[in-house]
Each structure stands twice: as structure tokens, then as C-alpha cells.
Amino acid sequence: MWRNRNVWIVLAGEFIASLGLWMSIIANLEFMQAHVPSDFMKSLILFTGLLAGVLVGPLAGRVIDANKKKTILIYSGIGRLISVCFMFVALAFDSVAWMVMFAIFLQISAAFTLPALQALIPQIVAEKDLITLNGVNMNASTIARILGTAAAGSLLMVVDLYTLYMASFVAYVLLLLSTMMLRVDETQLDDKKKQHGAKGSFKEVIPMLKNMPVATMALIISIVPLLFIGAFNLMVINISEMHQSSQIKGALYAVEGICFIVxxxxxxxxxxxxxxxxxxxxxxxxxxxxxxxxxFADYAWVALASFGLFGFAAGCYFPLLSTYFQTTIPKEYHGRFFSFRSMIDRVMFQVVLLTVGLLLDTIGLQYMAGIFGALSLVLILISMLRFTQEKQVKTAASTEQAQ
Incomplete structure (x- = not known):
């Protein structure tokens, strides 16, 4: 696998893209802090971009299945460059409206990029290498997130926002160039796959999932890590306030990040x-x-252990989940399915984020953690129960056929 040039191009592209993304995110926060005094308006701006990504999801799924994945990645890379150009206009006119355009274009580009990449990965490596590549690809993104936020925070002390966005623009140019270097043979689709890709409706994902209840169960338990991720930053702030220590913030991020990477x-x-x-x-x-x-977050070591355990479990969970879907879902549905999954993740993240804010204000971190833990167990048990029932049905059907 490591001798495959496409693997290195994908990993380098993911690292560069995440580096540019997180530098622009830090710049966005700085811009909003200067021009948007209301926290509600800030959240509304972020929500607008995410909503655009959700709305374009069905179209993205159909387009990805009907066209070459490399072509989709190239056009979505161009979309990222256009989005940064909107921020240059926003800086020139101190315009929040142009920043909203930036958020919308960036999320629309992401709605095409992420599912297309998930659909492309099984085409560049053997099935036995999928877990490894998915894991390393997530690490490239995680390391870039750490370096990108640290670099952006440091650069803001010595340069202006224009320079920071220019650095993000250069990163996206490099991403586009690396994408063009991919060599993937996407002409070996049979007639059935071509027919599904060209004419298939996004709505076909639902009956496909009904015929694959095991994949539906995997989607159900994918909500479990989102309960932690959606609450992540707010929980860090809450734990810091609980212990009256700003140092514990860095420790929590560090422990989770290191365990995730390992x-x-x-x-x-x-x-x-x-x-x-x-x-x-x-x-x-x-x-x-x-x-x-x-x-028991009032004990600092327990809070650190909790974030470390989550980082380790999530670092194993997400590569396995991606591999499971890549190997279970028929390839002619990959674009639409991964777009569908991306839509679910975006919506759930927003729901969890709003719910966490409400629960922290009303019942506090510890009771909220108990509720989320219990909800996670319920989701896991429901999925396991349905999985067991499905196995029994298949066993009974096989027995009848044998008789």
C-alpha cells in the first residue's frame, strides 16, 4: 500500500486541506469577533453554511455516483478557492454578508469533497488495506487540525487576516494540484453501475438501507460518538470552570488528541x-x-481519563466505520450513501450542540454526561437487539431452504 502513489497523494491532500481549513476557521472567528457582536448571530452564520451543505447533499450524492470521483474532487477544490475569494472581498468592505457567502460556498464544496473521497478510497487500495488507510487519513486530518490552529493563533499576533486567508488560499491551490496528480482507473464500472450512477435517484438510498438492516444499525450507533463530539468544546470550557484552571483545557485537548492519533x-x-x-x-x-x-468530572484525573478513553475509542471507531460502509454498501450507491451520512452527521451535530447548551445551563455537566451515557447504551442495545433478530431470521431462512 505504501508504494501506491495515490495513497500518498490522498494523505498529502487531506493534510493540506485540513491545514487550510483550520487556518481559515481561526481567521473566521477573529473576523466575527470584530464585526459580529452577537453570539446568536455568530452561531446563525455558522449554521447557514452547514444548512447549505445539508440542502445540497442529495444533489452531491447523485453527481458523485454519475461522474468520476477525481473530477468531482477537482471541481470542489476550485469551489474552495472561490470561497476564499469571497473572504478577500469581505475583508476589503468589512462585509459580514460576503463572509456568509464564504461559509455557504465552503460547506457546499465540502458536501461534494467528503463523500467523493470516501467513495474514491476503495478504488485506490485493496480491501485489506482500507482500515489502515482510513486510520492514517484521519490522523493526517487530526495532526493538520492541531498544527493549523496553533499556526493560525501564532500568526494572528504578527500578521493581518488577509495574510492568514492568503495562506489558506495557497493550501487549497496545493490541494487542487495534488488532486490533479491522482491516477485512478474509473472506467471499469459495469453497465449496471453506470445505469445506477447516471439515473439513480437519491431516494434509492432509503430502500437500499431497508434491504441492508445491518448497515442501518451501524448508522444508529454512529450517533454515539457524535454525542461526545458535539459537546466537546462546551464540556472543556465547563470542566475548566469547574476546576478554575485554564491549564486543564490544553491538557484535555492534548490527551484526547494523542490517544486518537495512537x-x-x-x-x-x-x-x-x-x-x-x-x-x-x-x-x-x-x-x-x-x-x-x-x-465524576470534579476529579481532574477522571476528566482527563474520560477524554483519553474517548480519543482512543474514537480513533479506532471512525476508521472501522468508514471501512465497514465502504465494503458493505454497493459501490454504485457510494456517492449517494456517503452524502446521506454526511447530512445526518451535520444535522445531528447541530442538534447535539443546541441540546448541550441547554442542558449545561439547566442541569449541569455531570447530569448531562449521565443522560448522554444512558442514551448511548440504549442506542447500542437497540442496534445489537436488531442485529441478533436479523441473524435469527437469516438462520431460519437458511434452515428452511436446506430442508
Whole structure:
């Protein structure tokens, strides 16, 4: 796998794209802090971009399945460049409206990029290498997030926002150039796949999932890590206030990030050759435990252990989940399915974020953690119960056929 030039191009592209993204995110926060005094308006601006990404999801899925993935990635890369140009206009006129345009174009580009990349990865490596590549790809994104935010924070002390956005623009140019270097043979689709890709409706994802209840169960338990991720930053702030320590913020981020990176590198060795769905249940259960541990967040070491356990479990969970969908969902549905999944993730993230804000104001971190932990266990148990029932139905059907 490591001799495959496409693998290195994808990893380099993910690192560069994430670096540019997080530098622009920090610049966005600085711009909004100077021009948008209302916290509600800030959240509304961010929500507008996410909503645009959700609305364009069905179109993105159909387009990805009907066209070459490399072509989609190139055009979405051009879309990222256009979005940064909107921010140059916003800076020139101190215009929040142009920043909203930036957010919309960036999220629309992401709505095409992420599903297309997920659909492309199985075409550049063998199935046995999918877990490894998915894990390393997530690590490239994580390391870029750490470096990008740190670099942007430091640069803001010595340069203006224009320079920061220019650095993001250069990163997206490099991403576009690296994408053009991909060599992927996408002409070997059979007639059935071409027909589905060209004429298939986005609505076909629903009956496809009904015929694959196991994939639906995996989607159900994918909500479990989102409960932690959506609350992540607000929980860090709350724990910091609880211990009256700003240092613990950095410690929580560091512990989670390090454990995530280590797990993503070791996920293939840890998971072995066992059933992927069983492994997903195991790491989902570990995430639920990390949520319950925050019942004792008034002990600093427990809070750190909770974030570390989540980082490790999530670092194993997400590469396995991507691999599971890439190998289970028929390839002619990949674009539409990964767009559908991206839409669910975006909507759930917003719901969790708003719910966390309400719960922290009303019942506090520890009770909220207990509720989220219990909800996670319920989701896991429901999924496992349906999985068991499905196995029994298949076994009974096989027995009848044999008789």
C-alpha cells in the first residue's frame, strides 16, 4: 500500500486541506469577533453554511455516483478557492454578508469533497488495506487540525487576516494540484453501475438501507460518538470552570488528541480480523463509558481519563466505520450513501450542540454526561437487539431452504 502513489497523494491532500481549513476557521472567528457582536448571530452564520451543505447533499450524492470521483474532487477544490475569494472581498468592505457567502460556498464544496473521497478510497487500495488507510487519513486530518490552529493563533499576533486567508488560499491551490496528480482507473464500472450512477435517484438510498438492516444499525450507533463530539468544546470550557484552571483545557485537548492519533495508527492491529460490526459495538461501548466517567468530572484525573478513553475509542471507531460502509454498501450507491451520512452527521451535530447548551445551563455537566451515557447504551442495545433478530431470521431462512 505504501508504494501506491495515490495513497500518498490522498494523505498529502487531506493534510493540506485540513491545514487550510483550520487556518481559515481561526481567521473566521477573529473576523466575527470584530464585526459580529452577537453570539446568536455568530452561531446563525455558522449554521447557514452547514444548512447549505445539508440542502445540497442529495444533489452531491447523485453527481458523485454519475461522474468520476477525481473530477468531482477537482471541481470542489476550485469551489474552495472561490470561497476564499469571497473572504478577500469581505475583508476589503468589512462585509459580514460576503463572509456568509464564504461559509455557504465552503460547506457546499465540502458536501461534494467528503463523500467523493470516501467513495474514491476503495478504488485506490485493496480491501485489506482500507482500515489502515482510513486510520492514517484521519490522523493526517487530526495532526493538520492541531498544527493549523496553533499556526493560525501564532500568526494572528504578527500578521493581518488577509495574510492568514492568503495562506489558506495557497493550501487549497496545493490541494487542487495534488488532486490533479491522482491516477485512478474509473472506467471499469459495469453497465449496471453506470445505469445506477447516471439515473439513480437519491431516494434509492432509503430502500437500499431497508434491504441492508445491518448497515442501518451501524448508522444508529454512529450517533454515539457524535454525542461526545458535539459537546466537546462546551464540556472543556465547563470542566475548566469547574476546576478554575485554564491549564486543564490544553491538557484535555492534548490527551484526547494523542490517544486518537495512537489508536488510528494501531486500529488494524487492535481490530484484528474479527467482525467489523462487533468491533464497532465494542468501541461504541467504550465511548459510552467515557461519557459516564464525566459524572465524576470534579476529579481532574477522571476528566482527563474520560477524554483519553474517548480519543482512543474514537480513533479506532471512525476508521472501522468508514471501512465497514465502504465494503458493505454497493459501490454504485457510494456517492449517494456517503452524502446521506454526511447530512445526518451535520444535522445531528447541530442538534447535539443546541441540546448541550441547554442542558449545561439547566442541569449541569455531570447530569448531562449521565443522560448522554444512558442514551448511548440504549442506542447500542437497540442496534445489537436488531442485529441478533436479523441473524435469527437469516438462520431460519437458511434452515428452511436446506430442508
Amino acid at each position: 489508536a488510528a495508527f494501531l486500529v488494524r492491529r487492535i481490530s484484528g480480523n474479527g467482525n467489523l460490526l462487533n468491533r464497532l459495538y465494542l468501541f461504541s461501548f467504550m465511548i459510552a463509558i467515557s461519557q459516564f466517567m464525566l459524572l
